[in-house]
Amino acid sequence: MKSIKSKIVLFALIATLLPSAGLGLLTFWQNEALVNDGATRELHALTNNVSQLLETWLNENILAVRALAAANPVIEGLAISGQTKNSSDTEQAQSVMASYLLSVIGKLDNIVALAVFDLDRQMIASSVTMPKADAALQDWPQTALMSPTDANLPVSPADWEVYYAKSTFNIIFPVLSDDNTLKGYLAAALDSNALARQLRETRKFSLGEIILLDKTGHVFLSSAMQLDQTAALDPEIFSALRKPAAGSLVYDGLVYPLAIGLVSAYEKLPIFILVERDYAGVQIAWTKLRNRFLTLVVILIAMVTAFALYMGHAIVAPLEKLIAAARSIVDGKLDVHLQVHQRDELGQLAAMFNQMTDALRHKHAVIMAVNEDIREKNQLLQKLSVTDGLTGLYNRSKLDAILVDQLARFKRNNRPFCLLMIDIDYFKHINDELGHIMGDKILITVSTVLLKSIRAIDYAARYGGDEFMIVLTETDIGAAIKTAERIRMQTSALCREFEESPVKITLSVGIAQGQHSDMIPNDLIARADAALYEAKKAGRDQVQIYCDGSALSSS
Numbered sequence: 163m164k165s166i167k168s169k170i171v172l173f174a175l176i177a178t179l180l181p182s183a184g185l186g187l188l189t190f191w192q193n194e195a196l197v198n199d200g201a202t203r204e205l206h207a208l209t210n211n212v213s214q215l216l217e218t219w220l221n222e223n224i225l226a227v228r229a230l231a232a233a234n235p236v237i238e239g240l241a242i243s244g245q246t247k248n249s250s251d252t253e254q255a256q257s258v259m260a261s262y263l264l265s266v267i268g269k270l271d272n273i274v275a276l277a278v279f280d281l282d283r284q285m286i287a288s289s290v291t292m293p294k295a296d297a298a299l300q301d302w303p304q305t306a307l308m309s310p311t312d313a314n315l316p317v318s319p320a321d322w323e324v325y326y327a328k329s330t331f332n333i334i335f336p337v338l339s340d341d342n343t344l345k346g347y348l349a350a351a352l353d354s355n356a357l358a359r360q361l362r363e364t365r366k367f368s369l370g371e372i373i374l375l376d377k378t379g380h381v382f383l384s385s386a387m388q389l390d391q392t393a394a395l396d397p398e399i400f401s402a403l404r405k406p407a408a409g410s411l412v413y414d415g416l417v418y419p420l421a422i423g424l425v426s427a428y429e430k431l432p433i434f435i436l437v438e439r440d441y442a443g444v445q446i447a448w449t450k451l452r453n454r455f456l457t458l459v460v461i462l463i464a465m466v467t468a469f470a471l472y473m474g475h476a477i478v479a480p481l482e483k484l485i486a487a488a489r490s491i492v493d494g495k496l497d498v499h500l501q502v503h504q505r506d507e508l509g510q511l512a513a514m515f516n517q518m519t520d521a522l523r524h525k526h527a528v529i530m531a532v533n534e535d536i537r538e539k540n541q542l543l544q545k546l547s548v549t550d551g552l553t554g555l556y557n558r559s560k561l562d563a564i565l566v567d568q569l570a571r572f573k574r575n576n577r578p579f580c581l582l583m584i585d586i587d588y589f590k591h592i593n594d595e596l597g598h599i600m601g602d603k604i605l606i607t608v609s610t611v612l613l614k615s616i617r618a619i620d621y622a623a624r625y626g627g628d629e630f631m632i633v634l635t636e637t638d639i640g641a642a643i644k645t646a647e648r649i650r651m652q653t654s655a656l657c658r659e660f661e662e663s664p665v666k667i668t669l670s671v672g673i674a675q676g677q678h679s680d681m682i683p684n685d686l687i688a689r690a691d692a693a694l695y696e697a698k699k700a701g702r703d704q705v706q707i708y709c710d711g712s713a714l715s716s717s
């Protein structure tokens with residue numbers, strides 16, 4: 163059986179858990195989305211910053227290279243190389259250009275190599291002995307060479323330059339004479355490490371790593387030192403991140419095991435800016451919030467459980483007392499009283515229970531008194547039903563029952579018993595002489611003599627009028643005669659007690675012994691009566707016994 167207390171606790175837990183869990187889930191989902199949105203916004207801002215940084219850096223270098231392309235040593239060197247076929251002049255001019263290039267390259271931190279190309283796209287001067295810029299020159303768009311603009315930067319795609327052991331950008335500018343005639347080209351290989359340093363500086367003030375990828379998804383530059391050019395983004399992830407509406411995605415990152423990142427294409431070059439953050443870090447805020455919420459829920463559940471237990475106890479404890487009190491009443495113990503401490507319904511119930519118990523106790527006392535009265539009256543009735551009203555001896559019907567019982571016992575165990583039939587001599591005369599009241603007194607006195615003369619196992623009864631019967635159990639005829647004689651003698655002595663009205667009281671007694679042939683009490687009574695008759699006939703004041711069909715004198 164589930165107790166009320168456990169039901170209250172269960173209800174309280176459900177009532178707490180359901181809304182908490184529902185609100186918690188809702189909040190988690192919302193917060194997860196908010197946290198992801200916030201991270202995405204930050205990543206967007208970072209890509210914008212990187213994009214601007216990239217553009218600024220490129221513009222600075224483009225300006226520097228453009229200035230070199232307009233420098234006189236370059237223009238004149240190309241003019242001489244183009245006009246004269248004299249090899250010594252050409253060599254001298256190229257040597258001057260090379261010296262010039264060497265002199266300026268020392269002042270330009272971001273430039274690894276400078277080279278001058280003629281109109282046939284043959285390199286004629288270089289700051290290094292084996293420049294690589296010529297390779298890129300072949301693929302360079304003609305429009306870029308002719309009219310470099312902001313929208314069409316004269317920059318080659320970023321590339322890892324084995325020769326310089328660096329990743330480089332190649333910038334190529336047309337060299338024009340004063341009259342705007344194309345004389346050749348000036349190429350510069352930009353050291354992207356300088357850009358990488360700036361990326362790392364930017365990284366210090368942001369939460370995400372900055373990675374520049376080429377169009378195949380390979381790492382070109384990165385703010386993370388541990389990433390080298392062998393690293394590449396998974397093609398599927400790269401493809402997904404490049405989709406226009408992709409926004410941020412969570413994926414197996416290049417820098418972090420699980421990263422949230424987004425890709426932004428740099429419009430003016432075939433490179434992609436990838437920014438990624440540690441997703442675990444992004445989730446810390448969300449995890450903190452979740453843990454705080456769970457702690458709150460646990461505290462709430464503990465408090466609600468404690469309160470529910472208290473409530474349950476407050477309800478169940480009085481009920482248990484009521485049950486115990488009711489059980490006492492069921493067991494018949496009515497002296498119970500409940501202490502009423504509460505003013506609520508349970509307090510009212512306890513007070514009414516006390517009232518009910520008081521009423522029950524009172525009624526029980528009344529019933530017990532009535533029962534006692536009835537019991538006493540029953541006892542009296544029972545006594546009256548078996549006794550004679552005047553003498554207090556057993557009456558005739560009780561005598562019948564006694565004789566039936568004695569006959570049965572005699573037939574069972576063969577132990578003798580005797581019946582004495584006693585009659586007061588000339589009682590009519592006594593009545594007439596002394597009056598009925600005195601006659602009654604004599605009847606009572608004789609009864610007292612009879613009772614005093616017999617044992618506790620014997621019975622004395624008034625048979626009617628002045629006739630009495632005595633049943634002597636476990637007694638043979640001889641002992642019965644002795645008892646009868648003793649009774650007769652004691653009664654004879656009573657005349658002294660009536661000195662005011664002296665009267666001689668004598669008794670005639672007939673005795674019969676129980677026999678196996680006796681079927682009913684009257685069989686035995688008849689024999690005692692016959693013996694009594696003989697005692698009367700023989701002169702009264704004597705004892706006669708019935709023996710073998712005739713009465714005999716006891717003497």
Ligand SMILES: Nc1nc2c(ncn2[C@@H]2O[C@H](COP(=O)(O)OP(=O)(O)OP(=O)(O)O)[C@@H](O)[C@H]2O)c(=O)[nH]1
Binds near residue numbers: 552601605698
């Ligand atoms: N005082 C009184 N007398 C009673 C009572 N019952 C019967 N009697 C009287 O007892 C008398 C019995 O008389 P009997 O037994 O017939 O005759 P007796 O005078 O005793 O003569 P014997 O028996 O032959 O000696 C009657 O007069 C009855 O009225 C009683 O309860 N009280």
